[in-house]
Amino acid sequence: MAVRTIEVRERVMARNDEIADQVRERLLAARVPALNLMSSPGAGKTLLLERTLTDLGGELVLSVITGDVQTQNDADRLARHTDRLVQAVVTAGACHLDARQILTALDAIDLAATDLLFIENVGNLVCPASWDLGESAKIVLFSVTEGEDKPVKYPKMFQEARTVVFTKLDLLPYVPFRVDRAIDFCRQVNPDLHYLTTSSLVAQGLEEWYAFLWAQARSSKRAG
């Protein structure tokens, strides 16, 4: 029998990236910046968003897509802080969101009436870094209960990100974590990162976070 070899040489992520471009075009047309929040499980993504929806929701129209392996608990929590629809994506085993899920979720969101879109990714420092969702920027949340050397252990996540938000600063007196050492590790993998320090629990550093979000929203409107 004749065995023939068919050359393909196509990137495995090519289809995801095509769909991510479609997401980007829709967001650009609607002038909506989309922030992809990523972290290890339990770093405080949902609590930061709860605070943000409560404090900024009266001034900016915020939409949220949440991703979880199972349950829509995060979406239910966030829905208590906004009258907007919070779109839950249950990945049913997958450890990250992909662009196709975001494109589908956008169908349920009124982009014309949205100032800023948050994508709360699945808690995982590995896989989400590899999947382009068509977002404007990737943001890593880094809690002080983690090791300072997370950036060098999970370099791709910190290389892909534009901003690092340190969380749970209220716990600093009780944990052996130094923010300056963590930033040194961040700089080893990405010298261009921008840093914010927060505690959602005691509302520390949130004004800087909100100023950052306002800047995102304003620059998007100007770009359009």
Place this chain on the structure above:
Amino acid sequence: MHELGLALEVCRMAEERLGTNALASVRAVGVEVGDDAGIEVGNFQFCLETLLREPPFDGARPVILRQPGPVLRLAYLEVDDGRPDN
């Protein structure tokens, strides 16, 4: 889980290229995996083996081609097209 998702994507690409009915004739699937691709190669190979063993495939063999850098690419499909050798 990440590796399984990527292995499924490789199978989808093969199907897109050949059509579902031709997948049983695939003998080998060559995938280039970069050292910085963020992939656990043993796990990825296991996922591919599992998927390629079952219909619509019929026991195709995954061939992992290690590369430097972040590459992850379906390199080739080896197909037995049923025609006699010349």
